[in-house]
Amino acid sequence: MKTFHQIILALLYAFNLYGYTDNNNSELLIASERLNGSSIQHAFGSSKELATQATVRLLRNNKLIALGTIVHSSGYVLTKASSCVGAREAETSDGEKYLLKIKKRYEETDLALYKLITDKNSFQVINWDVDCNTTEGSWVLAAHTNLKEIRIGVTSGTPRKIGREGGVMGVLLTTDTSPVKGVKISEVVPQAAAYRAGLLEGDIITEIDNRRVKNQDSLIKIIGKKDPGDVVRVKVSRKTEIKKILVTLGHRSVTFDLFNRNLQMSGPVSKRKDNFEMIIQHDLPISKESMGGPLFNLDGKCIGINIARVDRVSTYALPAYLPSKVTSLFLESRPYVKTTKQDDQSPYESLSLNHGRRARNSFYWLSDNHGQFCKSYHPVPLAYFH
Amino acid sequence: MNRFFLHALILFVSTLLLGADVVSEKKWFSETPQNHDDLKAIQDRLKLILSGAKKSLVAIESEDGAGSGVIISEDGLVLTAAHVIGETGKKMKVRLPNGKSLPAVSLGGSEISDAGMLKITKKGKWPHVQIEKMNSSKVGDWCFAIGHPGGFDKERGIIVRLGRVIGKTEDTLQSDSRLLGGDSGGPLFNLNGKVIAIHSRISKEADQNFHVPIECFHINWKFYKEGKLLTFDKIEKKGFLGVSCQATEEGLKILNVVEGSSAQKTGLQKDDILFSLDGEKLDSREELTILISEKSPNDAVTIEFRRDKKQISLQVILGVRPSE
Numbered sequence: 001m002k003t004f005h006q007i008i009l010a011l012l013y014a015f016n017l018y019g020y021t022d023n024n025n026s027e028l029l030i031a032s033e034r035l036n037g038s039s040i041q042h043a044f045g046s047s048k049e050l051a052t053q054a055t056v057r058l059l060r061n062n063k064l065i066a067l068g069t070i071v072h073s074s075g076y077v078l079t080k081a082s083s084c085v086g087a088r089e090a091e092t093s094d095g096e097k098y099l100l101k102i103k104k105r106y107e108e109t110d111l112a113l114y115k116l117i118t119d120k121n122s123f124q125v126i127n128w129d130v131d132c133n134t135t136e137g138s139w140v141l142a143a144h145t146n147l148k149e150i151r152i153g154v155t156s157g158t159p160r161k162i163g164r165e166g167g168v169m170g171v172l173l174t175t176d177t178s179p180v181k182g183v184k185i186s187e188v189v190p191q192a193a194a195y196r197a198g199l200l201e202g203d204i205i206t207e208i209d210n211r212r213v214k215n216q217d218s219l220i221k222i223i224g225k226k227d228p229g230d231v232v233r234v235k236v237s238r239k240t241e242i243k244k245i246l247v248t249l250g251h252r253s254v255t256f257d258l259f260n261r262n263l264q265m266s267g268p269v270s271k272r273k274d275n276f277e278m279i280i281q282h283d284l285p286i287s288k289e290s291m292g293g294p295l296f297n298l299d300g301k302c303i304g305i306n307i308a309r310v311d312r313v314s315t316y317a318l319p320a321y322l323p324s325k326v327t328s329l330f331l332e333s334r335p336y337v338k339t340t341k342q343d344d345q346s347p348y349e350s351l352s353l354n355h356g357r358r359a360r361n362s363f364y365w366l367s368d369n370h371g372q373f374c375k376s377y378h379p380v381p382l383a384y385f386h
Numbered sequence: 387m388n389r390f391f392l393h394a395l396i397l398f399v400s401t402l403l404l405g406a407d408v409v410s411e412k413k414w415f416s417e418t419p420q421n422h423d424d425l426k427a428i429q430d431r432l433k434l435i436l437s438g439a440k441k442s443l444v445a446i447e448s449e450d451g452a453g454s455g456v457i458i459s460e461d462g463l464v465l466t467a468a469h470v471i472g473e474t475g476k477k478m479k480v481r482l483p484n485g486k487s488l489p490a491v492s493l494g495g496s497e498i499s500d501a502g503m504l505k506i507t508k509k510g511k512w513p514h515v516q517i518e519k520m521n522s523s524k525v526g527d528w529c530f531a532i533g534h535p536g537g538f539d540k541e542r543g544i545i546v547r548l549g550r551v552i553g554k555t556e557d558t559l560q561s562d563s564r565l566l567g568g569d570s571g572g573p574l575f576n577l578n579g580k581v582i583a584i585h586s587r588i589s590k591e592a593d594q595n596f597h598v599p600i601e602c603f604h605i606n607w608k609f610y611k612e613g614k615l616l617t618f619d620k621i622e623k624k625g626f627l628g629v630s631c632q633a634t635e636e637g638l639k640i641l642n643v644v645e646g647s648s649a650q651k652t653g654l655q656k657d658d659i660l661f662s663l664d665g666e667k668l669d670s671r672e673e674l675t676i677l678i679s680e681k682s683p684n685d686a687v688t689i690e691f692r693r694d695k696k697q698i699s700l701q702v703i704l705g706v707r708p709s710e
Contacts, residue, residue, distance in 0.1 A: 028560070029525050029552040033418050034593065035562045043419040137432045137530075137546055139425060154432070154530075156546040266566070283547045283564055285592055298425055312592055313535050313547060313566045 036285060041150050044141055047300035048150050053124035054302070055143035055293045056116075057091040058084055058100070064145055067293030068114065069305055070123045071327045075116030078323050079292030080307055081105045082272045090116050092123070093147040104330055109322055110272055110307060113330055126294050128324040129301035132159075132280075139298040140282045142306060145290055157281040159319065165274035166224040167249030169194040169234075173216050180237045182206035183219050193250040199236065203243075207235035223249065266312035273308035279316040280304055286315060415577055416527040416550075428528060428548075428577070435579035436530070436546060441513040444480040445538035446470055446490075446504070446571060454533040454572030455480065455504065456581055457514040462488075462506030463611075465517070465603060466571030467586050468495035471502040474615040480506060482513075485540045494610040497617050498672055499557055499602040500586040502571065503610045515573070516580045520604050523559065523582040527551045531563035531595075533572030533585060551582070554599060556633055556670060559583040562593035605670045616676050625681035625704030629654060631671050636692065637661035638668050648705040655693065662690040678704065 032038045041048055056068040056077055066084045068077035075098065077090060090098050098116035105112045116123075134140075134155055141150045170192020171185045182204040188195045205213050209232055213219045226232060228251045236243050251271055270288045280303070282295070288309040295304045295317045304317035413419075414427040442457045446466055455466035464480060471478070471492035480490045488508050495502030506512060523529075531547045549563030561574060565588050574583040574597050583597035603610065628647020631638035638660040643650050660668055663677050664687055681687060683706045690699045 027525065027553060027555075029550060033526065033550070034552055035549045036593065039418050043421055043425055045422060047422075135433065137429065137436045137548075139429050154429075154546060154548045156544070158541060158543040160541055281542070281545070283545070285564065298422065298429065311536070311566060313545060313564045313569075 036152050038149075040152060044150060044152070044298070047141060047296055047298060050124065050126075050300045051141055051150050051294070051296050052093045052143045052147045054126045055093065055147060057145065057147060058087040058114075058292065059089040059091060059097075060086045061088075064289050067143065067145065067290050067306075069292065069294040069302070069323070070125050071113075071323070072331065073123050073125050074121045075118055075123050076103070076327070076331070077114045077116060078305060078327060079112055079114065080270075080305075081107075081110050081112035083270065083288070083291050084112055084114075087114065090114070091147075093143075106326055108277070109318060109326060110276070111305070111318070111323060111326055113326070126296075126302035127300070128320045129297060129303045130321045130324050132303065132319050132321060134280065134297055134303045140284065140303065141296050141298075142284055142286060142290065142293055145287065151284045151286050151290075153282050153284040155280055155282045157314075159278060159280045162274055162276045162279055162316065165228075165252045167226040167228040167230055168192075168252045168255050169197075169199070169223060169232075169247050170250055170255040171199060173219065180204045180206065181212075181214065182237060183213055183216055189255055192255045193247050197234075197245050197247040199234065199245060199247065200238065203236040203238050205234055205236050206242075207233075209233050228252075269310060270308040273310050273316065276307065276316065276318065278319055278322065279307065280319050282315055282317065283313050284315055414528065416524070418526075431577045432530060432546075432548060435575070435577065436532075439515060439530075439573070439575050439579055440483060440532060440544045440546075442515040443483060443532050443534075443544055443572065445534045447479045447481060447487075447538070448472075448476070452534070452537040452568055453570040454568065454585070456573035456584070457506070457512045458517050458581065459514055460511050462490075462508070462510065462512045462514075464490065464504045464506065465573070465581065465584055466502045466504060467584055467598065468497050468500045468502040468615065469586075470571040471495060471504055471615075474613045478504060480504070481538050483544060485538075492613075494612060494614040494616075496602070496606065496610075496615070496672060496676065498621075498675060499598050501584065501598045501602045501606070501610065502615075503603075515575075517600050517603070518576060518578075518580040518582045520601055522580075523551055523554065523576060523599070525551050525554055527582070528577050529561055529563060529574050529582060530577075531561065531565060531569065531572065531574050531585060533565070533569030535566035535568045537568045549593070552594065557599075557602065557672070558586070559597045559599040560594055561597060563595065564592050565595045602670075602672065605673055606676060609673075609676055614676065614680070616672070616679055620679040621675060622707055624679040625683055625685055625687075626707040627674075627678050627687075627702065627704060629660075631660065631674065633670055634659065638671060638674060644708070646708075648702050652700055652702045654689075654691070654700070654702075657693075659692040660689060661692065664688055 054070045057064050058066045058068050066079050068079040071078050087100055090100050098118050100114045103113045103115050136156055138155045140155055141152050144151055170189035171194045172187040174184045174186035185203045208222045226249050228249050230249050232247050234245045234247050268288050291306050293306055294302045295306055297303050304319045305323045307318045308316040414431045419425045444455045446453045446455045453470035455464040457464050474492055474494055476492040478490045479487050481487050488506050490504050490506045493503040529551055532544050535545050547563040549561045552562050553560035565585050569585045572585045573581045576582050583599050586598050587596040628644035628649035629640045630642045631640055636659050640656055640658045668674050681704055683704055685704050686701050688701050
């Protein structure tokens with residue numbers, strides 16, 4: 001458990017040492033003139049108005065769970081399916097509330113189509129930019145969850161496929177040899193799948209789903225083929241006993257977030273942020289509850305739908321050609337067919353099949369604002385003695 | 387409305403003084419955009435210089451972690467953060483945007499400002515960018531950060547974040563360009579495509595991050611390049627003079643003299659202006675710290691200072707830093 005203590009300590013450090021505020025410092029640029037300040041937002045003019053009017057808030061028990069994109073004037077709304085489970089109500093920028101009915105869910109794209117229950121046929125609709133000529137370094141904007149302001153940033157990185165993540169049990173394994181054939185658990189991640197199922201540190205996993213587990217690789221291979229939510233039967237040897245335990249697998253990213261200091265600095269992120277056939281990346285400072293809302297370019301064209309909050313500097317959006325196709329196929333009542341590499345509708349020439357290298361559990365250089373020398377705005381106080 | 391009139395007045399006066407062309411040409415550099423066209427100008431400018439800027443970015447890798455850096459000379463001098471190099475003379479690896487890995491060795495820097503330098507040791511002509519001159523960047527300038535947040539990822543590529551300079555002092559520059567672990571040591575550019583700072587630390591608010599201003603490198607260039615690394619450890623254990631100062635145009639103005647320190651014993655006083663130490667001109671507080679921390683307690687240094695327009699030269703025997 002030593003590692004955990006270290007991690008928890010590290011987290012405490014991170015929280016203790018945050019907390020720089022820039023109040024009463026007249027030398028700082030005033031808030032309204034900053035990237036996401038009111039003056040800059042104002043400069044976006046009609047694009048700003050459109051962004052707030054074509055976005056809806058989706059509520060469950062009066063709590064915001066996602067944003068939605070109005071794709072048809074009669075009140076069809078597209079959103080992020082996995083964020084929107086149990087949505088009952090939608091609220092538009094004018095404060096009106098509507099009951100909701102789900103029309104269709106698309107597992108592949110993590111999109112869901114809802115209909116606002118109303119006869120109104122004059123909702124502000126987004127205007128798709130299916131050509132996807134948005135290149136790196138382009139302004140992008142999206143509605144803030146209050147549907148009054150917008151958030152501003154730029155696109156970056158290469159548009160790409162994000163591979164499947166696979167399920168995890170949430171255990172750390174050791175290479176220690178033991179008399180029993182199998183793989184020994186050195187640590188169980190608190191609150192993770194294995195923890196909830198009752199696996200313990202020191203247990204030796206001998207079988208999973210009736211398949212022998214000889215070494216770490218074979219275990220990872222078996223589990224890696226499963227999805228989060230799948231149930232596996234784990235046979236363990238605990239002291240002199242043999243136990244059979246059912247484990248419902250969790251999401252890799254959620255399970256191991258505890259180890260990822262970058263995510264600790266990022267705040268809540270989306271649960272599903274993997275397995276998308278194509279994404280564009282941007283740096284808008286928006287919350288995970290902002291997923292499902294539309295992403296616009298400077299001209300007010302909708303270039304995509306925000307689909308996953310990844311970390312403090314990254315959000316993925318599905319490029320417009322994916323959600324627009326889902327929408328038009330539904331409205332024309334045709335089944336959705338997954339795009340392939342050869343599909344001429346895809347504006348991207350080459351799709352790479354490998355997922356980008358996972359963030360390792362190592363330490364990335366960029367400390368938070370900690371330590372004696374940078375707790376305040378001046379890293380060295382004026383009264384530092386030489 | 388007041389601001390509108392102010393802007394109108396400024397524009398009018400500037401038009402008279404400079405001619406309208408000059409004003410509109412540089413609008414993207416540090417002005418607050420008013421409309422679509424102003425925003426478009428910033429976007430066009432960013433796209434124009436981004437690809438050149440990206441070529442100079444490196445990922446820096448060692449056993450301890452992964453950071454970023456920027457090549458600023460053809461022979462491969464890299465600016466980064468002190469907490470990325472860690473120590474001087476360390477063998478490191480840098481990775482170009484295409485994934486090619488090159489050997490490098492860490493040079494010097496300072497844990498106070500967090501400035502760090504390293505050098506690619508393989509011979510070659512490396513893609514590089516220019517650094518901005520002293521005192522050129524200011525609050526309000528548009529800027530963009532590039533780096534490898536979360537580590538090098540060839541498929542994803544380099545991540546760019548636009549923002550503005552929101553604060554600047556002698557020792558630190560703040561921007562609202564968002565940063566994450568792995569960005570450390572990466573460059574912050576202005577819209578002229580020149581490096582104005584190096585990513586150093588983040589704050590809880592994602593839009594208030596800290597960078598080492600390029601001025602910190604300019605002032606101590608020689609020390610860093612020679613492989614001198616100022617550490618807190620050195621400051622604690624090496625020589626101690628006993629003054630706190632403020633940088634002014636003329637030199638370092640003494641704000642306070644520590645009771646019982648070498649400075650007090652020798653007769654240095656509040657408001658004395660220090661301008662050289664052992665013949666080295668003093669441009670910043672950090673430079674004084676570097677010079678003093680190169681010396682041991684009981685070493686003698688010659689300090690030149692100005693008091694009431696008189697120029698005085700004094701020899702001071704350095705002491706030991708009091709333990710609070």
